[in-house]
Amino acid sequence: MQGLILEGTTTDSVRLSDDLELVGALTPRQVRVEVRAAGVCGSDLSCVLGKYHLPTPLVPGHEAAGVVVETGAAVTYCSVGDHVILSTFGNCGHCDDCESGDPGNCTNSALGSLKQPFAENGRPVYNFANIGAFVQQTTVSESQCIPIPAAMPLAAAALVGCSVATGAGAVFNRARVQIGDTVAVIGAGGVGLNVIQAARLSGASAIVAIDRAAAKEALAREFGATDFVLADGDDFDPVAAVKSLCPAGVHHAFEVVGDTALLAQAISMTRPGGNVAAVGVPDLGARVTYPFLDLHQNKSLLGIRAGGARPRKDFPMLVDLYLRGRLKLDEMISHTAGLDGLQDAFDALQSGTEARTVLLPNG
Numbered sequence: 001m002q003g004l005i006l007e008g009t010t011t012d013s014v015r016l017s018d019d020l021e022l023v024g025a026l027t028p029r030q031v032r033v034e035v036r037a038a039g040v041c042g043s044d045l046s047c048v049l050g051k052y053h054l055p056t057p058l059v060p061g062h063e064a065a066g067v068v069v070e071t072g073a074a075v076t077y078c079s080v081g082d083h084v085i086l087s088t089f090g091n092c093g094h095c096d097d098c099e100s101g102d103p104g105n106c107t108n109s110a111l112g113s114l115k116q117p118f119a120e121n122g123r124p125v126y127n128f129a130n131i132g133a134f135v136q137q138t139t140v141s142e143s144q145c146i147p148i149p150a151a152m153p154l155a156a157a158a159l160v161g162c163s164v165a166t167g168a169g170a171v172f173n174r175a176r177v178q179i180g181d182t183v184a185v186i187g188a189g190g191v192g193l194n195v196i197q198a199a200r201l202s203g204a205s206a207i208v209a210i211d212r213a214a215a216k217e218a219l220a221r222e223f224g225a226t227d228f229v230l231a232d233g234d235d236f237d238p239v240a241a242v243k244s245l246c247p248a249g250v251h252h253a254f255e256v257v258g259d260t261a262l263l264a265q266a267i268s269m270t271r272p273g274g275n276v277a278a279v280g281v282p283d284l285g286a287r288v289t290y291p292f293l294d295l296h297q298n299k300s301l302l303g304i305r306a307g308g309a310r311p312r313k314d315f316p317m318l319v320d321l322y323l324r325g326r327l328k329l330d331e332m333i334s335h336t337a338g339l340d341g342l343q344d345a346f347d348a349l350q351s352g353t354e355a356r357t358v359l360l361p362n363g
Contacts, residue, residue: 001018001020001021001135001136001137002016002017002018002020002135002136002339002361003016003017003020003059003118003132003134003135003136003339003361004016004017004059004060004061004134004135004339004342005017005020005057005058005059005120005125006047006048006056006057006058006059006060006128007056007057008050008056009048009049009050010048010049011045011048011049011343011346012343013048014048014060014342014343016339016340017120019120019121020059020118020119020120020125020135020136021118021119021120022117022118022137022138022139023116023117023118023119023124026070026071026072026139027072028072028073028074028075029072029074029075029141029142029143030071030072030075030139030140030141030142031068031070031071031072031075031078031084031139031140031141031142031144031145032068032069032070032071032137032138032139033064033066033067033068033069033084033086033137033138033139033140033145034066034067034068034069034136034137034362035064035065035066035133035135035136035137035138035361035362036065036066036067036154036155036158036360036361036362037064037065037066037154037155037157037158037336037358037359037360038061038063038064038133038134038158038358038359038361039063039064039158039159039161039162039163039190039356039357039358039359040061040063040342040345040346040349040356040357040358040359041062041063041162041163041190041191041356042189042190042191042258042280042349043062043129043162043281044060044061044062044063044128044134045346045349045350046258046281046283047060047128047129048060048346051282051283051284052284053284053285054114054126054128055114055126056126057120057123057125057126058114058125058126058127058128058132059118059125059126059127059128059132059133059134059135059138060128060132060133060134061128061131061132061133061134061135061359062086062088062128062129062130062131062132062133062161062162063133063158063159063161063162063163064085064086064131064133064138064158064161065083065084065085065086065148065154065155065157065158065160065161066083066084066086066154067081067082067083067084068080068081068082068084068145069137071142072142075142076142077142077143077145077147077312078142078145078147082145082147083147083148083149083150083152083154083157084145084146084147084148085146085148085157085158085160085161085311085315085319086131086133086138086140086144086145086146086161087103087143087144087145087146087161087309087311087315088129088130088131088144088161088162088306089103089104089106089130089143089144089306089309089311090106090130090140090141090143090144091103091104091106091108091143092106092108092143093143095107095108101310101313102308102310103143103309103310103311103312104305104306104308104309114126114127115127115130117132117138117139118132118135130144131144134339134342134359134361135339135361136361136362144311146311146312146315146316148315148316148319149319149323151323152319152322152323153330155333155336155358155360156322156329156330156333157319158358159190159329159332159333159356159358160315160318160319160322160329161315162191162306163190163191163193163194163332163356164194164318164327164329165306165307165309165311165314165315165318166191166194166279166304166306166307166309167190167191167192167193167194167195167196167197167198167256167279167307168194168195168197168198168307168314168318168327169304169306169307169308169309169314170195170198170254170277170279170302170304170307170308171195171198171199171202171252171254172198172202172307172314173307173308173309173310173314174275174277174302174304174307174308175252175254175275175277175302177198177199177202177203177204177251177252178202178203178251179202179203179204179205180203180204180205181199181202181203181204181205181250181251181252182204182205182206182207182208182246182250182251182252182271183195183199183204183206183207183208183250183251183252183253183254184208184210184242184246184250184252184253184254184266184269184270185199185207185208185209185210185225185254185256186210186211186238186253186254186255186256186257186262186265186266187210187211187255187256187257187262187280188209188210188211188213188216188217188219188220188225188228189211189216189256189257189349189352189355190332190355190356191256191279191280192209192211192220192254192256193219193220193223193328193332193355194223195254195256195279196209196220196223196224196225197223197224197327197328199224199252200223200224201224201321201326201327204252205226206226206227206245206246206250207224207225207226207227208225208226208227208228208229208242208245208246208250209221209225209227209228209229210228210229210231210238210241210242211228211229211230211231211352212230212231212232212352213351213352213353214230215352215353216228216352217230219331219355222328222331223328223331227245229241229242229245238262238265238269239265239268239269242269243269246271248271248272249269249270249271249272249274250269250270250271250274251270251271251274251275252270252274252275252276252277253266253267253269253270253274253275253276253277254266254277254279255276255277255278255279255280256279256280257280258280258281258282259280259282260282260286260287260288260289262280263276263278263280263288263290264288264289264290264291266278267290267291267294267295267299267301268290268291268294270294270299272297272298272299273297273298273299274299274300275299275300275302276295276299276300276301276302277302277304278301278302278303278304279304279307331355332355332356333355333356333357333358334348334354334355334356334357335348335354335357335358336357336358336359336360337357337358337359337360338359338360338361338363339359339361341357341359342359344357345357345359
């Protein structure tokens with residue numbers, strides 16, 4: 001089958017292979033999924049550029065939806081033919097954290113653990129983020145397969161697995177934005193847009209989007225931003241810009257880019273007693289430096305993995321919001337392409353000219 005294989009740490013070190021295969025028979029609780037749609041996320045670019053220090057060869061991609069084509073003997077969460085969104089959580093489903101509704105904290109599934117479900121001409125190939133989505137078929141655990149209505153377009157559904165769940169979950173599950181709160185969002189890409197629209201759905205009174213690309217303003221405002229701040233030039237002061245709009249600072253500041261300097265700025269633009277949401281993922285060896293007194297004012301610095309999602313609850317809820325016309329997903333999809341469109345998608349991400357490209361591995 002076809003799939004993309006990463007061999008190094010540059011965007012041109014990803015190649016298209018016609019010789020990938022899934023290794024071995026399914027275990028009792030595994031599921032084989034035909035990947036119909038896979039979004040190209042900033043985390044995929046970070047993976048390819050070596051920010052996560054992962055071994056290769058590796059199939060990238062983690063934001064996906066598809067159709068179940070085979071199930072293990074003990075699978076009960078889904079059936080052959082089901083349309084599913086894939087979750088990156090490879091959680092066990094039975095530890096204290098899983099049973100209490102926090103699968104992202106599963107103690108039996110180490111964050112960043114890797115498997116080798118693929119092979120190319122006998123050589124084992126890793127998967128990224130428990131999925132490896134830039135391929136025609138992949139194998140995942142049943143806990144990662146969330147059934148959705150067949151009426152849900154799979155290109156839009158794929159986005160729910162990462163950018164939507166991460167952005168909206170940061171608002172709903174972690175920061176818990178309330179009616180009348182003020183919000184700043186640093187980064188108006190795919191995840192940032194979902195922070196913006198979730199803050200709108202939560203009733204925020206002011207939503208300030210900050211981005212270095214002027215082209216992002218129209219989309220940010222369409223998703224619910226009340227103000228847009230263009231981060232123009234090295235001397236630009238986003239803290240001052242936000243405080244010119246919300247003099248006391250904002251109730252919630254979301255750093256979505258994955259830049260430690262921006263996270264320090266997010267702390268400074270948050271009002272006393274507010275929340276600072278670390279949504280973006282920097283280089284995994286990064287360290288954050290910030291003025292102590294800025295956080296000392298009873299602020300909460302929130303670590304956020306995938307929006308604190310509870311996929312089996314959150315994914316269907318987000319799909320329902322979309323089907324009812326309340327959640328914007330189609331507007332995020334700038335382009336669709338085959339697996340050979342990954343480089344163009346990376347170029348667009350790096351230039352900041354679009355929200356999402358969705359790859360269609362099976363055409």
